[in-house]
Each structure stands twice: as structure tokens, then as C-alpha cells.
Amino acid sequence: MIRAEGLSYAVGGVPIIRDLSFAAALAAPLLILGPNGAGKSVLLRLLHGLLRPDAGRIEVPGPQAMVFQRPVLLRRSALENVLFPLHGPEAAPRARAALELVGLSAMADRPARRLSGGEQQRLALARAAALAPRILFLDEPCAALDPAATRAVEEIIAHLAAAGTRIVMTSHDLGQARRLAGEVLFLHRGRLLEHTPAADFFTTPRTAEAAAFLRGELLWA
Numbered sequence: 522m523i524r525a526e527g528l529s530y531a532v533g534g535v536p537i538i539r540d541l542s543f544a545a546a547l548a549a550p551l552l553i554l555g556p557n558g559a560g561k562s563v564l565l566r567l568l569h570g571l572l573r574p575d576a577g578r579i580e581v582p583g584p585q586a587m588v589f590q591r592p593v594l595l596r597r598s599a600l601e602n603v604l605f606p607l608h609g610p611e612a613a614p615r616a617r618a619a620l621e622l623v624g625l626s627a628m629a630d631r632p633a634r635r636l637s638g639g640e641q642q643r644l645a646l647a648r649a650a651a652l653a654p655r656i657l658f659l660d661e662p663c664a665a666l667d668p669a670a671t672r673a674v675e676e677i678i679a680h681l682a683a684a685g686t687r688i689v690m691t692s693h694d695l696g697q698a699r700r701l702a703g704e705v706l707f708l709h710r711g712r713l714l715e716h717t718p719a720a721d722f723f724t725t726p727r728t729a730e731a732a733a734f735l736r737g738e739l740l741w742a
């Protein structure tokens with residue numbers, strides 16, 4: 522269960538997240554959707570603890586990991602990037618298994634930063650998966666990827682979700698959201714307008730803003 526209560530966050534007096542509350546069981550991926558500037562990335566960072574709210578409470582079970590739009594990789598091999606946060610005798614087999622999971626075993630010894638964008642994002646997912654998080658936060662993980670690389674990353678996310686990792690992610694790609702989402706949080710101007718099972722959100726949105734967003738007519742918060 523992930524829970525937020527009365528969450529608020531402002532920068533320089535400008536409210537970015539406004540009195541936001543929800544509770545989700547995360548039985549299937551939770552997608553945070555909304556127009557540009559709605560506050561999706563900030564909400565994800567608050568939930569993961571990278572930002573501290575001005576008000577409100579957050580309950581997220583650990584351990585957690587996060588993958589960003591542009592992966593932050595060390596100037597080392599792919600395998601060493603996955604090994605880096607791991608410790609103990611299980612580290613090496615776990616790192617290898619994680620590379621296998623994302624289809625990068627053959628590239629284990631290649632410099633991570635020379636991999637393609639899609640391969641780098643799969644590597645970032647392997648590094649997160651190797652930590653065996655209960656919750657994995659993904660911030661626009663496919664924003665910089667082409668359709669084929671996007672599909673490969675989606676398959677990994679779906680696989681992790683099926684294996685029991687709770688997924689909370691933001692996406693600009695409505696097709697992707699339809700493919701992956703179990704539940705949707707719809708944000709607009711820092712407010713939570715809908716928290717709905719995905720099937721309902723995409724067919725019968727409750728708010729005019731969500732309906733406009735789904736028609737592609739609401740691009741900016």
C-alpha cells in the first residue's frame with residue numbers, strides 16, 4: 522500500500538502539488554498522468570523521498586528504487602554499473618541475472634555510456650531490479666526512446682510487475698499508459714482530479730479535464 526495525505530509542495534511560494542491525497546494497493550502499475558507541468562515528476566520525487574513536502578504525510582513501504590528519464594550511468598562497464606550498489610556474495614549472480622532479465626548479458630563488459638539510449642535505459646532498469654525493490658518508481662522511462670526500445674522497456678516493466686514489483690510511473694505516452702496501467706492518478710495543476718482503475722479512466726473519465734486530455738486537447742497544465 523502506498524499512501525499520501527494532504528501533500529503540498531511549493532517552490533518560491535508557487536504551489537506545485539496542492540493538498541493531494543490518495544491510497545493505492547498497487548496490485549498493478551499505477552500511472553501518474555496529466556498535461557505538461559501538472560506536477561507528475563514532482564509527485565514521484567516526493568513519493569520516493571527525493572523532495573520533502575511542505576505539508577502532508579507519505580507512507581511507502583521499502584525498499585524502493587527509481588529510474589529516471591535519462592539514466593545516470595557510471596563510466597564503467599554495464600556489469601559494474603549493476604554491481605555498484607550491491608554487496609555480499611550474492612552480488613555477482615544477482616547482477617548477472619538482472620542483465621539477463623533485460624537482455625544485456627552479451628554487453629556486460631561494454632562501457633555503459635557507449636550503449637544506445639534504449640540499452641542504457643534497460644541497464645538502468647537492471648540496476649534497479651537487482652536491488653529487488655518492493656516499489657519501483659519510473660519517471661518517464663521511455664521519453665527519449667524510439668518505439669522499438671520503448672516496447673523493450675515496457676516488456677521489462679510488465680515482467681517486473683508480474684513478478685511482484687510494485688510499479689509507480691509517469692508517462693507522456695497514452696498508448697503506453699493503456700498498455701501498462703492498472704490504476705491512474707490524473708493530475709492537473711498540482712491537484713489530483715482522478716484516481717481511477719485504468720479501464721474506467723480511458724473509457725469514461727469523470728472530469729472534463731481528463732476527457733480533454735484523452736482527446737489530446739489538454740497539453741499544458
Ligand SMILES: Nc1ncnc2c1ncn2[C@@H]1O[C@H](COP(=O)(O)OP(=O)(O)OP(=O)(O)O)[C@@H](O)[C@H]1O
Nearest residue numbers: 532537555556557558559560561562563564691693
Ligand atoms: N525546482 C523547481 N523550481 C521551480 N519550479 C519547479 C521546480 N520543479 C518543478 N517546478 C515546476 O512545477 C511544475 C510541475 O513540474 P513537473 O516536472 O512535476 O511537471 P510534470 O507534470 O512532470 O511535467 P512534464 O510532463 O512536462 O514533465 C512545473 O510548472 C515546473 O516548472
